[in-house]
Amino acid sequence: MATQAAFAVRFPQLARPGRGHGQGQPARVGVAVRGGRAAARGVRCRAGGLIEPDGGRLVELVAPEEGGRRAALRREAAALPHRVRLGRVDTEWLHVLSEGWASPLRGFMRETEFLQALHFNAVRGADGTLVNMSVPIVLALDDAQRRAIQADGATAVALVDAHDRPVAVLSDIEIYKHNKEERIARTWGTTARGLPYVEEAITNAGDWLIGGDLEVIEPIKYNDGLDQYRLSPSQLREEFARRNADAVFAFQLRNPVHNGHALLMTDTRRRLLEMGYKNPVLLLHPLGGFTKADDVPLSVRMKQHEKVLEEGVLNPESTVVAIFPSPMHYAGPTEVQWHAKARINAGANFYIVGRDPAGMGHPTEKRDLYDADHGKKVLSMAPGLERLNILPFKVAAYDTKHNKMNFFDPSRKEDFLFISGTKMRSLAKNRESPPDGFMCPGGWKVLVEYYDSLAPPEGSSKLREAVAA
């Protein structure tokens, strides 16, 4: 059977060394050799127990390897007179679309999808049901390109990479206005200057958007040594099925994993077992696309996550580590819906949501951009996410009485120390140690080494500690 094609996705079952000090050989977590994806194209996941993708089936848009379609599509693309060059973020969205994270979308949004995303955070499928879709997945075009394409009456364009090599064809195209102000206001709830995604991907983008049906020539690769972590929703579903998961709980993050996160994930598994699930599997799913400049880079985070599994802070047998290829919007309650929805498509039926998900400081005012509770509230009410179980985050903090991360106990709040991401980064930058038990030593070392590599030349003063407002 097609779905039994040889997926060489393997997660070595690491031995679980003693907590915190494992010195075993470097772990290979989530190593996956891509291949045979065409075999799974359009086929329902064989894991009957997993949640269905939005729209009933995964929409995969990479041309099948066999049958000569890739070569034919490459020729088609090369022959198209109009080419749209993809920037970094565009390519990340192409990747997202090609693997079905945004199912049932079949390409960059046309105007009806764009408007529904902006106004309703949901789009209506062919059968009339609403699926969640809170961030616009769009491709911009400048005015000269628009005029040239429309003058020709072209119905398809080639999408090309930075070296002008075709990577996909967008057909049955529709070109419509890119009202940036309205897009930004409705997505972020602010138009203040300094929103990282806006500066990276909107401010200098064209004033038109082009939507259409996407067909991608071959799987997107980054050749950065991390492609083995980039499992598609279909590959993740295969992996969950292979492990006989009867519940999959997803944890989105874009920061190093500390023991508070680990406690939360471990505790979630415990709760799911109590609820009667036999084998809940954690999808530890760091975001791999665009992040703001002061976030820890993906390669460092992946190295840190490896240590966390290697040192036994999380149990590799019930954990799948993979990269979520989406870029980051930092759009709080709007974006957390996207983070959750995409994980449904990858087979997750539980989603852990914390304080201020996808939030950040207001770019121009001394306050957080979003109310810390809005993400959780909006997520729990979002249209199209009714099938997903939302697991609100319990707050963990450093328990100075027990010298470990622990769930915050308001009855003895004086015992707890909150260590923010900003504080954590500042400690690592300054080569200071966090309290014992805050993070596994190997993971912390990865961070310190990263900040060392950025360190200013000898003699310059210590980095000043940035404290969150």
Added chain:
Amino acid sequence: MATQAAFAVRFPQLARPGRGHGQGQPARVGVAVRGGRAAARGVRCRAGGLIEPDGGRLVELVAPEEGGRRAALRREAAALPHRVRLGRVDTEWLHVLSEGWASPLRGFMRETEFLQALHFNAVRGADGTLVNMSVPIVLALDDAQRRAIQADGATAVALVDAHDRPVAVLSDIEIYKHNKEERIARTWGTTARGLPYVEEAITNAGDWLIGGDLEVIEPIKYNDGLDQYRLSPSQLREEFARRNADAVFAFQLRNPVHNGHALLMTDTRRRLLEMGYKNPVLLLHPLGGFTKADDVPLSVRMKQHEKVLEEGVLNPESTVVAIFPSPMHYAGPTEVQWHAKARINAGANFYIVGRDPAGMGHPTEKRDLYDADHGKKVLSMAPGLERLNILPFKVAAYDTKHNKMNFFDPSRKEDFLFISGTKMRSLAKNRESPPDGFMCPGGWKVLVEYYDSLAPPEGSSKLREAVAA
């Protein structure tokens, strides 16, 4: 039976004089004496053929006249230690809520409703279904009030008018943050200064919102000579039933009616008859709440609408003229959903939508704030409005070949003259006549007289013509 209580709603069946020049006695259109509303409280409309209100029943929040509830509520309100004073726009929303235009809302929004309105333009009812709700209906509170209420642990507040007289009680209250920037950005798709509703009702409002269950002491009256036009959804439903309407088509407007509007409404009725309806009734439903300074005031518009019926431009037998008590947001595609949704609650199952509904010029840029087609598109896709039939507006313009308003025919576009609202106001201001057949003479006279009453003293130059960008 309760629903057969004597509603003294009467629309005199005007004779239909010759088109445009009827000189009969002044028409009394839509005269309704309010009373007996309590009888209809919470009762499903007896008109089996009318569309159901959102949530299945009209939520009416005025205390019943009989049984002493009004007096008791007045005493309750007087005894409450905390009073929130209602501004003009607040009172308009109180009116809207009290009559069930926003059914199934039972009062000013609590935070979950507010967040759903902002993010999804829809709120989930008790049974899990989505009802449309695109604009926040909220009541602001300043910080001192919030602190006082919360210090007391109060669970209810009295809502009072400008003279400190209690008009309602808000109970089981919830106080939450009023993030104005986010509210504005998500509602208008811009945060540019100069949005009329924002300046009127948000900029100087408090930084907190208070939601809760509303009970209003008695029906809201304005004592401006127009209360007889202010029919509640329940009264409108009674009227449609009385007329044996088998389809109700609503036309929202905030401008004088010209013959292009009339053509459209007449043509809509013709189309509905062709579709097999036996007695389609038009709800001509001018907005009566807050409008921006350069819009024609309500009293003048009502006088103009009277003339339109009196002079037979619209058929009084199949037309109900009433005032929609909502304030105007000028929030384009977001607001048009509210305009449509509220009319479902009044019994309309067809809604006419035109070019750029609820739109205006961008307050700081030389362009329209919204794409002219977005309103129609967003409305047709909006969650919770699936039951409503959207009738897109055909564009009417002045046909110079036939000297009348006609549907625009692109094959002879040179024959057509577009007369914008701005142009119309400027002609009336300058006492110039529009082309013959643009508006019935009586209606035009009302406008000229209005602008005369505003005219600068003798000797000053003509008003300059403002031309829309």
